[in-house]
Amino acid sequence: MKITLTNLQKKVEVSGRKIKNLIRKVLAGEKVKKTGWINICFVDDPRIRELNSRFLNHKNSTDVLAFNLTDQKEKDIILADIMISAQTALKQARIFETTPEYELSLYLVHGILHILGYNDRTALEKKQMRKKESQYVN
Numbered sequence: 001m002k003i004t005l006t007n008l009q010k011k012v013e014v015s016g017r018k019i020k021n022l023i024r025k026v027l028a029g030e031k032v033k034k035t036g037w038i039n040i041c042f043v044d045d046p047r048i049r050e051l052n053s054r055f056l057n058h059k060n061s062t063d064v065l066a067f068n069l070t071d072q073k074e075k076d077i078i079l080a081d082i083m084i085s086a087q088t089a090l091k092q093a094r095i096f097e098t099t100p101e102y103e104l105s106l107y108l109v110h111g112i113l114h115i116l117g118y119n120d121r122t123a124l125e126k127k128q129m130r131k132k133e134s135q136y137v138n
Contacts, residue, residue, distance in 0.1 A: 001027060001078070002037040009044045012086040012100045022105055026112045026136050036070070036078040038115070040108065048085040063088045063103075066111035082111035102137065109136045 003023055005016050023038060049061040062085065069079040089103035113132055120126045
C-alpha cells in the first residue's frame with residue numbers, strides 16, 4: 001500500500017512516521033490485503049470548509065473528509081484521499097483535554113474506517129465506529 005502525506009497547514013506538527021504506522025495498524029487490524037494508495041492531506045479550517053462545500057454541499061468546516069476513489073468493480077485495490085483539519089484538531093484538543101496529535105489520529109482512523117466501508121449514520125453504526133476508533137488510537 002502506497003501512503004502519501006501532504007501537509008498544507010502550519011498549526012500542528014505532523015509526524016509522517018507515526019501517521020503511516022497508524023494507517024498500517026488499522027489496515028492490518030481490519031485484515032486488508034488490498035494494494036493501492038491512500039493520500040492523506042492535512043489542511044486548515046478554511047480549506048476543509050471549501051472542500052466540504054464543494055464535494056458534500058455542506059457550508060461548515062469538519063474534522064475529516066474521506067473520499068473512496070476505488071472503482072466499485074475493483075475488489076483488490078484501495079484508492080483514497082483523506083483530508084484532515086489540523087486546525088479543528090487543535091480546537092477539539094482544548095475542548096476535550098487531549099492533544100492535537102491524539103485528535104489527528106482519531107480523525108485519521110475515522111477516515112480510514114469510512115474508506116473501508118464503515119458508516120456512522122445510525123446510533124448503532126456510530127457505536128461500532130467509536131469502538132473501532134478507540135481500538136486503534138488508544
